[in-house]
Amino acid sequence: MSSGGLCAMGYMRLLRRRPVRTLWLSMALSVLGDRLYALAVMWVVYEATGSASLMGLVAVVESLPYIVLGGSAALMERFASWRRLARVDAARAVVAMAVPLAWSPDPGGFAVLLVLVLLLGTLGAVFDPNLGALAPELVEPDEVRQVSALFDLTSRVAAVAGPGSVGALLLVVPEIQLFAVDAVTFAVSAVALNRLSRSAAGGGQHSAGTGRQESARAWPVIRAHPRVGVAIGVHAAGLFVAAVSAVGLPALLASRLGQGAAGYGVALAATATGALAGNLLIGNIPDHWPWLGTYCAAWSAVGTALAGLGLVGSLPAVIALCTASGLLIPVSAVTLRTHLSRFPGGVRLRLLTVDQTAIRAAGTAGMLLLPLAVDAAPAKAFVGAGVLLSSVALAGWWAGSRMVDRPVTAKPGAARTPAGTET
Structure with a gap:
């Protein structure tokens, strides 16, 4: 099967x-x-x-x-x-x-x-x-x-x-x-x-x-688990450059390939199809694979595909790159979420909150700043955003390989509240 x-x-x-x-x-x-x-x-x-x-x-x-x-x-x-x-x-x-x-x-x-x-x-x-x-x-x-x-x-x-x-x-x-x-x-x-x-x-x-006695402040948790901090930084970079694709793909297709709404719809459908296939793939990646290496490699490949969109000259090539990018996004998303889910409740909530804050801030900054680059030169904006993302992901991979996290374990004797009993 x-x-x-x-x-x-x-x-x-x-x-x-x-x-x-x-x-x-x-x-x-x-x-x-x-x-x-x-x-x-x-x-x-x-x-x-x-x-x-x-x-x-x-x-x-x-x-x-x-x-x-x-x-x-x-x-x-x-x-x-x-x-x-x-x-x-x-x-x-x-x-x-x-x-x-x-x-x-x-x-x-x-x-x-x-x-x-x-x-x-x-x-x-x-x-x-x-x-x-x-x-x-x-x-x-x-x-x-x-x-x-x-x-x-x-x-x-x-x-x-x-x-x-x-x-x-x-x-x-x-x-x-x-x-x-x-x-x-x-x-x-x-x-x-x-x-x-x-x-x-x-x-x-x-x-x-999550248990109140397990609550944690953000900075001590990130300092204790620096590889998680690296991953959140890479995630923020990915959401920052995503603004280029979100607002720039129609302009890129029109300026380079003469495509209209139909071509844009096909590209979006290719991304969605790739994402569904990628989701089925990530559920079968063994847990013993290095999580940060898998995560950063996926984001680096997404950056490569993003840069490629600014260089290719045909709609089939755009479709192939959008499919590849869509395929890799669930790999990165599920890899990080799975790793964070292995932390004890209060720490898990804090890390998920920090990640949410980082990507929202980065995404908002991207939407405010990067459309200006897209308006000036759509193709160059895609290439620059892709190179930036790949560089950040590879740097995160390199930095993370030199860091050591504390073991992911619950606090001894920490009480766990039965589901739904808090009011």
């Missing part, structure tokens, strides 16, 4: 377990809700204002809580239980439902929208790392890679289904009502998480509370 078939069978085996299946449903709906929200808010703002700058302002406002709240370990730990995450998704449902009620295409309506976007960003900033920190508690240690890959697959599918869902929904509802659909996904996710909190508390599942 192929490695992809084996990985798919592993996913099915995990999904036969009710807690994993319930969490998968919650995450699938939350991620789809995030995708619908991100596409809807940009569409509504551009439809009303015709301003790309205001679209960028909305994106920056939504990212600010992820950057600011990353330094608050105490705040993050307050939501480290299934029941509290259910409340967060319930709150996201209420805020999302308020958007179509409060929106109006005038300055006052836009100001209200910014406030609601800020609230949704704040709720998402506490939800995402806590969900990532709690998920590994539902499986045995030797299944952490597979469950990480399963939830990565959920994100990949949502990335494809989100735009398609928006296109279909816009045929039957006004664009502002997309937020109501978004609210429904968050509400159902909240119900699923609340059900998980009850079943885990009564069913003797693995711990899903």
Whole structure:
């Protein structure tokens, strides 16, 4: 049987377990809700204002809580239980439902929208790392890679289904009502998480509370595990240069290859297809492979593909490079998430929060700075971004090979709170 078939069978085996299946449903709906929200808010703002700058302002406002709240370990730990995450998704449902009620295409309506976007960003900033920190508690240690890959697959599918869902929904509802659909996904996710909190508390599942006595400040943790710090730095570099591809691929295809929307759609489809294939690959990479070497090699190859896009002169070559890049992104994502998931709960949450803060800050900086380079010279921007990413990844590989982390072990005698028992 192929490695992809084996990985798919592993996913099915995990999904036969009710807690994993319930969490998968919650995450699938939350991620789809995030995708619908991100596409809807940009569409509504551009439809009303015709301003790309205001679209960028909305994106920056939504990212600010992820950057600011990353330094608050105490705040993050307050939501480290299934029941509290259910409340967060319930709150996201209420805020999302308020958007179509409060929106109006005038300055006052836009100001209200910014406030609601800020609230949704704040709720998402506490939800995402806590969900990532709690998920590994539902499986045995030797299944952490597979469950990480399963939830990565959920994100990949949502990335494809989100735009398609928006296109279909816009045929039957006004664009502002997309937020109501978004609210429904968050509400159902909240119900699923609340059900998980009850079943885990009564069913003797693995711990899903991070434990306050395991909490940690960011800098001592990174200093104790410098290779993780290197990986987060490489991750931030990857998200920084991603702005070139996000805003520059249409311009590159038009200026170098004379391609329009059809060529752009094919390139995006190639990236998505590669990502799905890459997800099936990463679930079968042996755990004894050097994690940092695998991680940095994947990002270096992504940088090489990015630089190649600025050099090739045909659409088939672009498709091949987009497929290769898509193939490698899940390898890097699941490798890092699997390694971080092996830390004890409080440390795991802190590292996931630091990673989230770093990539959000880097991604926001990239979106503010790199479009200027794309406007000036699309091909050179791709080559420069690719070389930068590959260089950072190779430097991280070299530096990490000379560092030693402390063993990844839980604190002796640290109490583990049964899943869903925190209120």
